[in-house]
Amino acid sequence: MPTADPAPRPRAQPPSDPAPRGLKAWLRRRWQQWADQRQPRQATQVFTQRNLYIVPSGQGGTFLLVCGVLLLASINEQVNLGYALTFLLGGVGFAAMGRSHANLRGVTLSLQALPRLHAGQSAALPVQLDAPPEGRAALGVQLTWPGEHTVWADAPARGSCAVTVPLRMPERGEHLLPRLRVQSRYPLGLFTVWGYWRPAQTVLVWPAPESPCPPWPSAPGEAVSGSNPGGAGSATPDELREWQPGDSLRQVVWRKSAWRMDMHLPPVVREPQPEQPPKRLLRWEDTSSLGHTEARLSRLTAWLIEAERQAAHGGGRYALSLPGTAVPDGAGQAHLQQCLDLLARWPR
Numbered sequence: 001m002p003t004a005d006p007a008p009r010p011r012a013q014p015p016s017d018p019a020p021r022g023l024k025a026w027l028r029r030r031w032q033q034w035a036d037q038r039q040p041r042q043a044t045q046v047f048t049q050r051n052l053y054i055v056p057s058g059q060g061g062t063f064l065l066v067c068g069v070l071l072l073a074s075i076n077e078q079v080n081l082g083y084a085l086t087f088l089l090g091g092v093g094f095a096a097m098g099r100s101h102a103n104l105r106g107v108t109l110s111l112q113a114l115p116r117l118h119a120g121q122s123a124a125l126p127v128q129l130d131a132p133p134e135g136r137a138a139l140g141v142q143l144t145w146p147g148e149h150t151v152w153a154d155a156p157a158r159g160s161c162a163v164t165v166p167l168r169m170p171e172r173g174e175h176l177l178p179r180l181r182v183q184s185r186y187p188l189g190l191f192t193v194w195g196y197w198r199p200a201q202t203v204l205v206w207p208a209p210e211s212p213c214p215p216w217p218s219a220p221g222e223a224v225s226g227s228n229p230g231g232a233g234s235a236t237p238d239e240l241r242e243w244q245p246g247d248s249l250r251q252v253v254w255r256k257s258a259w260r261m262d263m264h265l266p267p268v269v270r271e272p273q274p275e276q277p278p279k280r281l282l283r284w285e286d287t288s289s290l291g292h293t294e295a296r297l298s299r300l301t302a303w304l305i306e307a308e309r310q311a312a313h314g315g316g317r318y319a320l321s322l323p324g325t326a327v328p329d330g331a332g333q334a335h336l337q338q339c340l341d342l343l344a345r346w347p348r
Contacts, residue, residue, distance in 0.1 A: 036198065044110040045197035047182070052195045054101050060190035063093060093190060100191040103139060103184050106132025107155070111177075111201050112162065116337070116344075118301070119172040119208040122148075124164035127180075131155040140186035146178050169205045172297070172344050176202055206340040207294065209302040216303070217286035243267045279329045280307055280318040297343050304343075308336040322346065 039051065056064060067089050074082030112126040125145075131138045138155040145167045153163040169175060176199075183194035240253060243266045257267030282303050287296035300320070307318040311331035319329035320339045327339050 035196070039196060039198055041176070041198045041200040043200050044108060045195075045199075046108045047104050047106065047195045049101075049105060052101060052104055052193055054097065054191050054193045057185055057189060057192045059188075060093075060192075063089075063190050067093065092188075096188045096190045099187055100184065100193050102132075102136060103186045104141070104182065104193050104195060106134060106136070107138050107141070107182070109180070109182065109197050111199055114201060114203050116204050116206060116340070117169060118206045120168070120170060121208075122166050122168040123203070125167050125177070125203070126162055127165050128160055128162050129153050129155045130160040131157055133158070138184075140184050142181075142183050144181045144183075146181075167203075169203065172205045172207045172294070173348075174202050174204050174345060176200075204341060204344050206344045207297040207301045209305055210295075210298045211302070213302040213306045214299055216280075217283070239271045240268045241271055243269050279316050281321060281329075282307065282318060283321045284323055293346075293348065297346060301340065301343060304336060304339050308333075 067086055070082055070086040070089070073079070074086055108130040110128045110130070112128055114125060115123050117123040127143060129138065129141060129143075135157050137157040137159075138153075141153045141155070142150050143153060143163065143165050144150045145165060148166050148168065151163055151165045153161055155161045165180070167177070180197045180199065181194060182197065183192060185192055240256065243252060243257075247269050251269035251271075252267050253270050254267075261267055282300060284296065284300070287299050290296045290299060304318070304320065307315070308331065309315075311317060317329040317331045317335075320327040320342065322342065325342065327335075327342060
């Protein structure tokens, strides 16, 4: 089956969220626009003093309050040991602030091969975290996509670690990844240091398969147009072998055996090839009863997954036909991925 030009690919968009309303939502959108302009998308992210932020944490605020109370009590009572304790705790706080900022300064983030997933599934995106080149370790690093669970990671000095960060994609299509938040409270939890990374990579989301899988659009024995299963008249010739006792004379190929018999060689017989299972054509027109585009793509996805499952057990190859484009018949995970990629990029 010839393959037509594929349908135009839509531009990748970040996952859509419901538009919030109100002054708070407007301020949040304006802040997000300003932050996005200040930090463009890039394949890797190196954190420096220009893109890291630090504020006292809840424990840090309590710590500062205790230091202030001790200082006021020492001034009021003129207790030298109180001054010493206050200044000692203040020095510890300043040292912790510098160490907290240095824990993320110089850290590099990058993405490995992105998996494909179905709409509504949660994918574990592989993120590689490289420690600062100065020889410091990155400990207690937290990575979080918006609305997802936090994942912890530790990178040894002059080393790296790979961590999978879950992300749920609700809609099919080719999406830009959202902003990844990276933060740390190491070593004492007194200060929160954080930064953001906007990856330039996109993730391809397949349509969610209809469950349970609906019945096939046609009889299982219907073959793909233009195909010819094995048997008489098959495009694949039968194999020839030498005649053996017990072979029928009807299997002898007399034209090819004549010159062999003149040379006192045994004749050759035709060994029929086993009949190939029928091929299946999955068409866009077979889902016309659904109407909605996403529902039709969901049904085609379920059929493709079922066809691949049957093909893995000898059920025959399958093909996909969409308006203006088609995928020739085949089988295997690569063929299934090609079909699902076409459905994922289908215009809305």
